[in-house]
Structures are given as C-alpha cells and as structure tokens.
Amino acid sequence: MQIFYNHQGVDLGAIVRCGIRIIESNSNVCGGSTITQQLIKKTALTDEISIERKLKEIILALKIEQERSKEEILEMYLTIVPEGSNIYGITRAAKFYFGKEISELSLAEISVLAAIPQNPSRLSPTKSLTPTSSRALLENRRNYVLDQMLKHIDQINESAKENETDEDILTIEMITEARDAEIAYRDPIFPINSPHFVFYVQELLQQRPYNQGQPFDLAEIETAGLRIYTTLDLDFQRVAEEEVRRAVDVYGKRYGAENASMLALNPNNGEVLAYVGSYNYFGKPSPEGCISGRNCKFEPQVNIPNTLQAYGSTLKPYIYYNAFIRGMIDADSLMSDVPIQINNYRPKNYEGKFYGQKSARWMLINSRNIPAILLTQQMGPANLLREIKNWGYTTFPDPNAYGPAIAVGGGDIKLIEHAQGYAVLASGGMFNQVEVISRIEDSSGRIIYEHKANPTRVADERAVYLVNDILNGREGGVGYSFDGRDIAGKTGTSERQTETLFIAYTPEIVALGWLGNNSNVGMRYGATGFTSVRPWVSSFVERLGDKIPPTPFSMPSGVYYSSGHLAIKGIDAPASIGVPSQYRVSEILGVID
Incomplete structure (x- = not known):
C-alpha cells in the first residue's frame, strides 16, 4: 500500500x-x-x-x-x-x-x-x-x-x-x-447444481489448453461471457446423486460410513456422464466439532473422485491382464492360494483363509490376494506400474518405489483416473482421456473449443478380453447382469475397511462407487466392496439400462477356446503354476505348495 x-x-x-x-x-x-x-x-x-x-x-x-x-x-x-x-x-x-x-x-x-x-x-x-x-x-x-x-x-x-x-x-x-480470533463464516448460499463437478471443471479449465492452446485464467472463466457446455448427463447425474444418498443412508448406516461418491463415464470418448463428489456438498461436517482435515468422518466439500484414495483389490484385473499377455497364465491355469512370505511381508486374505489350488478365473472372481501378490512379485511391481501409467494413472511417480503389496492397495489413486483406467478394459484396450467439456463458445457465440475423441491403443485386446470374460456377470463374474447383458465388475476393500469400492463396466459405460469416512476411520467388519458398494452401483446401471446400449464384449481374433479353456493364440501359458520355493511358508501341517 x-x-x-x-x-x-x-x-x-x-x-x-x-x-x-x-x-x-x-x-x-x-x-x-x-x-x-x-x-x-x-x-x-x-x-x-x-x-x-x-x-x-x-x-x-x-x-x-x-x-x-x-x-x-x-x-x-x-x-x-x-x-x-x-x-x-x-x-x-x-x-x-x-x-x-x-x-x-x-x-x-x-x-x-x-x-x-x-x-x-x-x-x-x-x-x-x-x-x-x-x-x-x-x-x-x-x-x-x-x-x-x-x-x-x-x-x-x-x-x-x-x-x-x-x-x-x-x-x-x-x-x-x-x-x-476464531472466524465464523456464513454457509455459502449460491444456486449451483453438481457443485463438485463444477469445481472439477473449473480446475481443468485452468490446467488444460481449452483457450486456443492455453488454459483459461479464473477471471476469464468468471467474467468473459463464455458459454461452457459440459459432458454431464442430467439423467445420469440425478440417479447417481440418489444412489449416493442411499449408499450412506442404508449401507453407511449399516457398516459405519458417513460419506460416499460416484462417477460414470463413457469409455468410448472419456466423457464424464455423472460426478457426485460427496454425500452432500452443502452438508455440515460430522461429527459436530470435528477438525477439518483431521478427524471429520464426513467432509462435505472434499472432492473425493479427485483426491487420493485407497483402491483395495481393484488393481487385480490389471495384474491378470499383464500375466495373460506375458504368458504367465491363461484364464484356467491353476494357481495357489496358500500362506507365503516375501522378505518381511507376509500377506493374508481378507477373511484369513486359504483355498489351495484353483483356476485363475476363480482366483480373480473371488479376489484372492495371494495369487495376485505372487504374480506381481514375479512380473515386477515396477513393470506393472509402468504399464498402467499408459492407462492414465499419475499417482505412482516412481514405479521402482513399490513392492508386491501394490497388488492389494499398497498405494493411492484418484478415482477419476481409476474410472479412466477401467475404461481401457471396457473399450477393449483403447485409452481416452477423461473429458468434462463438450464445447466452449465465446461471448459472440464463436466456438473456441469442441471435444473430439482421440482414442489410442494402450492394451492388447486379447488379454483385455480374457479379463472382461472372467469379470462378466453373465459368465459368473462379479458384474450384475440384471437383464442378461454383458456387465463386468470388480470389488475393492482397503485394509481395515477404511473404504470400499465397486466398479461396473460395459463397452458403453464405466460406473465407479466409493464408500467410507474422510477421516480414514475403518468401517465395521463385514464391509466389503461386494456388500457395501456393489448393490447401489449395480442399481445405478440397472435404473439407466434403457439409456445404455446392451453392447456385448466382442471376442477379438486371436482368442480361442482350447479344450474348453479360453486362451490367447500364440501364447503358451502353463496349465498350473506353483509357489516359488523362496516364498513358501512351513505350516503345522507341513509345507503347503
């Protein structure tokens, strides 16, 4: 001054x-x-x-x-x-x-x-x-x-x-x-729909080159008279908001969670169709008197899809994809679900049980931890993370810094990027960057940006198909095939049940749901992605079934049935794989192989 x-x-x-x-x-x-x-x-x-x-x-x-x-x-x-x-x-x-x-x-x-x-x-x-x-x-x-x-x-x-x-x-x-002084702010009063989505749009407008090759600054966004058309589908958004409210009111109450989030996108062009960042943006933090960022189980304005979250078992489809394309296994190779130890790391399954030898298909459907960890250790955690970086993940900056626990939640992701990654599976191996803007016009109506999808192949369609076939509800997978259509799905449960996830996907949509507490306080035992998130994410897809074409997963050339087993032509995978001797654990009943 x-x-x-x-x-x-x-x-x-x-x-x-x-x-x-x-x-x-x-x-x-x-x-x-x-x-x-x-x-x-x-x-x-x-x-x-x-x-x-x-x-x-x-x-x-x-x-x-x-x-x-x-x-x-x-x-x-x-x-x-x-x-x-x-x-x-x-x-x-x-x-x-x-x-x-x-x-x-x-x-x-x-x-x-x-x-x-x-x-x-x-x-x-x-x-x-x-x-x-x-x-x-x-x-x-x-x-x-x-x-x-x-x-x-x-x-x-x-x-x-x-x-x-x-x-x-x-x-x-x-x-x-x-x-x-302790400053008391008035609750914000402004007419706004889908506020978390709006702020995500505002953020991307200031980061991406929407303005003739440059980002916009905030003053331009707010005062330049721009007409910004987003990709949000109001029908999808309305249903998503209703399902998120039901998620907390029913499943949150049952298992001890106070917040939920959901997003849906079109895997063929990356366009976001629904985006619900929390249970209620205009709600009050809880419990009463909690400190924001420290111990609030519910923080209404935290934009959950765009902040770091645990992912539980939802990377496992990527692990199996990599194992298929490397010839380590095929869909029906026998694998071992037994006690193991890798250096000082002794992993376990969610309920503490082991099921011995089962097929790869059974292991992925039932989300067994041990086989996924063994595959990750053998293919190399860094190789896995370098692969999924091409699928749009940005939260693993140094792939060499992670061990095999990455298979079961040993890292953090952004849910918006996770939906983008699952869109690679849904689209048969094509990557489309997440998009929230369909068109921008200046104050005179001149179009200065219009979204055009630019898909690029980042994954082998044959190995992708094997994963989709395993997770397809019509084939016995976790997806909920409510009318006989192809719908794949994957559950995720973080350690101590701090958050649970379910992702449903078809060639036409990816829908991801999250349930948990902002403070990372664990939910009650029994809270899993299957019990606490799958019901309302599946309901979302079913309620919008008439708007989602029932497109099947298309079997690409190079995938065939050999003696009733699904396999990739030209890749000879073993009929069974055991546990390398250095990872075996001697139990009371002897060495389990």
Whole structure:
C-alpha cells in the first residue's frame, strides 16, 4: 500500500523485475501490475496476454492517476476486486462470507477480505477447489496482511488523523486480537447444481489448453461471457446423486460410513456422464466439532473422485491382464492360494483363509490376494506400474518405489483416473482421456473449443478380453447382469475397511462407487466392496439400462477356446503354476505348495 501512494500509476521497478523473471522462467505469469493497472485491466481492457494490451494498460493507468485521487482509485478498485466464489467487490464479499455490512466487520474479518484477492480460487474459505488446504493457505495470507498492518501501524494512524480522527484507529492489541480470533463464516448460499463437478471443471479449465492452446485464467472463466457446455448427463447425474444418498443412508448406516461418491463415464470418448463428489456438498461436517482435515468422518466439500484414495483389490484385473499377455497364465491355469512370505511381508486374505489350488478365473472372481501378490512379485511391481501409467494413472511417480503389496492397495489413486483406467478394459484396450467439456463458445457465440475423441491403443485386446470374460456377470463374474447383458465388475476393500469400492463396466459405460469416512476411520467388519458398494452401483446401471446400449464384449481374433479353456493364440501359458520355493511358508501341517 505504501508503494501505491508513491507511484504515478505504474511501478517501473516491478515491471522490470517481472520482465527478467518471465525471460528466465519462460512463464507469462508475474505480479508486476499496480492496483491502478489492475483496475484498468478489469474495467476497460481484456485479459489478453500481449505487449499491445500491456502498453494500453500502462497509458490508461498513467492517465487515470492524473484525473483521480488515490482514494478514488482505491475505492473503485475495492468495488471490483476478486474475492473468490465468483464474488467481486468487498461489499458483496462481506455479505457472502459473513452476512454483514462492511461497517460491521471485525478487523479479523477485514483481514480475510484483504487476503483473498492474492489468489481468489485457492483462498476462498467456503468455496474453493481444495477447501481443506484453502483454509490453511488463507490463514497464512491473513497473518501476512496483519503483519503488514503492524509494520505500517504508525502510517495508518497518521493518515487517519489527517482525516480529522483524533484517536488511533489501529492498535497492537487490536492486531493481536484479530490474529487470535476464531472466524465464523456464513454457509455459502449460491444456486449451483453438481457443485463438485463444477469445481472439477473449473480446475481443468485452468490446467488444460481449452483457450486456443492455453488454459483459461479464473477471471476469464468468471467474467468473459463464455458459454461452457459440459459432458454431464442430467439423467445420469440425478440417479447417481440418489444412489449416493442411499449408499450412506442404508449401507453407511449399516457398516459405519458417513460419506460416499460416484462417477460414470463413457469409455468410448472419456466423457464424464455423472460426478457426485460427496454425500452432500452443502452438508455440515460430522461429527459436530470435528477438525477439518483431521478427524471429520464426513467432509462435505472434499472432492473425493479427485483426491487420493485407497483402491483395495481393484488393481487385480490389471495384474491378470499383464500375466495373460506375458504368458504367465491363461484364464484356467491353476494357481495357489496358500500362506507365503516375501522378505518381511507376509500377506493374508481378507477373511484369513486359504483355498489351495484353483483356476485363475476363480482366483480373480473371488479376489484372492495371494495369487495376485505372487504374480506381481514375479512380473515386477515396477513393470506393472509402468504399464498402467499408459492407462492414465499419475499417482505412482516412481514405479521402482513399490513392492508386491501394490497388488492389494499398497498405494493411492484418484478415482477419476481409476474410472479412466477401467475404461481401457471396457473399450477393449483403447485409452481416452477423461473429458468434462463438450464445447466452449465465446461471448459472440464463436466456438473456441469442441471435444473430439482421440482414442489410442494402450492394451492388447486379447488379454483385455480374457479379463472382461472372467469379470462378466453373465459368465459368473462379479458384474450384475440384471437383464442378461454383458456387465463386468470388480470389488475393492482397503485394509481395515477404511473404504470400499465397486466398479461396473460395459463397452458403453464405466460406473465407479466409493464408500467410507474422510477421516480414514475403518468401517465395521463385514464391509466389503461386494456388500457395501456393489448393490447401489449395480442399481445405478440397472435404473439407466434403457439409456445404455446392451453392447456385448466382442471376442477379438486371436482368442480361442482350447479344450474348453479360453486362451490367447500364440501364447503358451502353463496349465498350473506353483509357489516359488523362496516364498513358501512351513505350516503345522507341513509345507503347503
């Protein structure tokens, strides 16, 4: 603020510093504009990044400084300053966040409004892309604002006295009290449907090159008059929201979970059809008095599909896919479900039992842990993770950092990427990036972006078909084939039942459901993907059956039946595989093989 009162509309030093930074970092983002320049940019120009626009901005800023007082410029700026949540101006912000007039605000509340404009999309305390981290970031920025008040306290008071105020308007005690104050925010009131999806869209608009090869900035999204058409299907969304409510009201109550999430996409083009980020975005955290990000079982604004979650056994289809294509097994090879030990790792099955030798088909349908772990160890966890990186997973940055436990949940994923990965299975091995935007038009109706699918092959269709055939409910798999159509499915249960999943898929849709607690408190024993999520995800698909074509999984050339066994032509897999001697465990009854 001290610089604001001393410059003539432009801070030449800041412009030079920004120019050097832009050249050194090859970035066009730098905060060199004065308040006067920002006022001009928001009221008289566009957000276009060009030398011509910047020169116009500088000329107009110099001109307005000659015609208006600093107080007038600041007052005008405060009427258009971005305050997050699509709110502009401190008067509206005071009403939106605190339900007060500006004159009624405390110093603590004023410091909030002064902090938010530095990064409105991240610092909005009640409506942001990442609510939990936003509160922490806002607190840091608010403390910075109070530090600046303390640093310039004498100048602030002297300026006030020049305006015929005898007493100090700011004291050290007031700043200390504001720093320690517990701020109560008004519940956000805004008409918005599918809020988690909307914020996910907003995030991608600022990350992907939708704007003629560049991302949009938040101001363009909120003020440029864009018409943004999303891929969401309102019928799918309505049913998904109803099923998520039922998930918590019925299965959450039964097993001890307070939150749920669901998403659905078209595997043939990656378009998101339904996206429910939590039980109720506008709900209250619970239990009452819990601390957000620490011990709340239900955090309404956490966007579950776009945050890290455990995945339980839902990577197992990928493990079997890799084993099929490597010739380690075929669908009917006998495998061992017995006690094993790999170094210090001694895995077990969910219920603690072992079933000896069964076919690969039986092992995958019944989601046995031991065979999947053995396959992962033998093919190499890093090889598995490098493979699925091509399927769109970004949460395993160093494939060499993981061991065989990756087979049963020894990592974290984003559910939106998980649905994208299962779409590779659903589409017979083709990858389509998840998409939420179908078309964007500018204020004049000119199309500046239109989605066109660009599928690429990332998986062998023969091995994919073997996985789909095993998981197909019509063939005895976990999918719920409610009318005889092909529907595959896979369950997932994390350790201690902290979260459960079920993914249903056909060549026309992928539907993923999640149940759990944001605090990672485990559910009661008996909560599995099969018991607590499969029923309502299957119901979602069944209720929309008329809108989903009953397309079967198509058997590709190169897959054949040999003596009644499904196999890949040209790949000779063994009829059975045992446990390597170094992993065998000697039990009371002797060595189990």
